[in-house]
Amino acid sequence: MDIITIRNTTYLLNPNYAAHFQAEHFEPAWWQAQNAVVGQSHGRGITWFVQLGQQQGVLRHYYRGGWLGKLLHDRYWFTGWQRSRAADEFRLLQTMQAQGLPVPTPWAARIQRYGWFYRADLLLQRIPDAHDVVSLLRTRPLSRDEWHTLGQTLQHLHRANIDHADLNSHNLLLDKAGKAWVIDFDKGKQRPAGGAWQVANMQRLQRSFRKELHLNPTLHWQESDWQLLLEGYGSTCSKA
CATH class of the missing domain: 1.10.510.10 (Transferase(Phosphotransferase) domain 1)
Known part of the structure; x- marks a missing residue:
């Protein structure tokens, strides 16, 4: 896992994806401007399906559920990017893949700190067909x-x-x-x-x-x- 920190934002990168990395990859508007949005699904928020070269990716923003979700929406208490929801999921997916389990390949994660809080995103490879x-x-x-x-x-x-x-x-x-x-x-x-x-x-x-x-x-x-x-x-x- 490669780690890049730019001011208050930390990016976690899969080495196989790192050569393609752009910070804009975490912005749905960027994919829309490239005409690279190939679909979306709706839950607590919108999950975006995007085209990256010959592969498709899944861009997901982290949202809170329950009564805290109504209050904080997509903000989480910051205790270090290492303990963020995105970093935990990124590492767990890598661990499972190393064990040969059928789970998506994590490409990148973004953790953005805002004072006492952070927001996070995860970019995954979409499972074909x-x-x-x-x-x-x-x-x-x-x-x-x-x-x-x-x-x-x-x-x-x-x-x-x-x-x-x-x-x-x-x-x-x-x-x-x-x-x-x-x-x-x-x-x-x-x-x-x-x-x-x-x-x-x-x-x-x-x-x-x-x-x-x-x-x-x-x-x-x-x-x-x-x-x-x-x-x-x-x-x-x-x-x-």
Whole structure:
């Protein structure tokens, strides 16, 4: 990881991306001016999909949730860039990639200090030809093999002691080759072995599928699909 500090801003760079680095890469308006925005998604804020050479990237700004989000929006208490949300996620992604886990490649992170607070952004490589599970379930049911693949992938994460802080159906992807990926590791951690957090992860994911079905009764998901995922996971997780 390369580190560049310019006044009150620190950039973390993947060495494979460093030759392409420009500070403007963290500004959506710059990508728009280059006609390089290829899509966007909406959550707490806008996530931008951008074209960089032959690859696509994902530009994400960090926003707070809950009641603090209403008060502070995108500001976090500054205790050093090393302990920022962006730096934590950047390092965790690098650790997982070194272990061969199917997660996005981090390109760069930006941490901007404003007095007692900071704001942060993360730039990732977009996973080619991949769609989140919910978008797939809106159009078709998943096969038994696809559910098993998703379960096996989650088991691999848990065997590596990776705790995904927001494991939900939108953070699971399948690419056109049928490979499963996991995204969005903000507040994720690599924990010591053991503990109840694996079960909590899986129960959170099950609630997410149930919520999506409640929001869209035509979704191609049913409780038996969850059992297929658990077969792939090989888990004794209790039912939620």
